[in-house]
Amino acid sequence: MQPYATTQHKPRDQGAIAPPPPKHVAIIMDGHRRWAKQHGLPTVLGHAAGARRVRGIVEACKDRGVRFLTLFAFSTENWQRPASEVSTRGRWARIWACPTRPTPSC
Numbered sequence: 001m002q003p004y005a006t007t008q009h010k011p012r013d014q015g016a017i018a019p020p021p022p023k024h025v026a027i028i029m030d031g032h033r034r035w036a037k038q039h040g041l042p043t044v045l046g047h048a049a050g051a052r053r054v055r056g057i058v059e060a061c062k063d064r065g066v067r068f069l070t071l072f073a074f075s076t077e078n079w080q081r082p083a084s085e086v087s088t089r090g091r092w093a094r095i096w097a098c099p100t101r102p103t104p105s106c
Contacts, residue, residue: 057069
């Protein structure tokens with residue numbers, strides 16, 4: 001089975017039927033620190049940019065009928081990062097999980 005993103009289809013205006021959405025989308029979130037560094041920004045702003053991107057992905061999946069979305073956002077290697085960065089990433093995770101109510105109780 002080919003990944004959904006690489007399946008080729010005719011444009012809709014040529015009478016093609018749109019393929020059904022995938023049931024499950026999984027994303028490995030990586031590169032926020034690199035992105036920030038390449039743009040001359042602090043690491044925390046790289047993670048903030050990732051958070052904004054996640055909100056768009058969540059909405060797009062919802063709009064298209066994707067039932068399950070898995071975000072791999074924290075690996076075991078990340079525990080070796082500075083404590084302040086680990087803590088900040090934890091706060092971003094709560095925001096990603098509950099964009100309408102970003103509180104610790106979320």
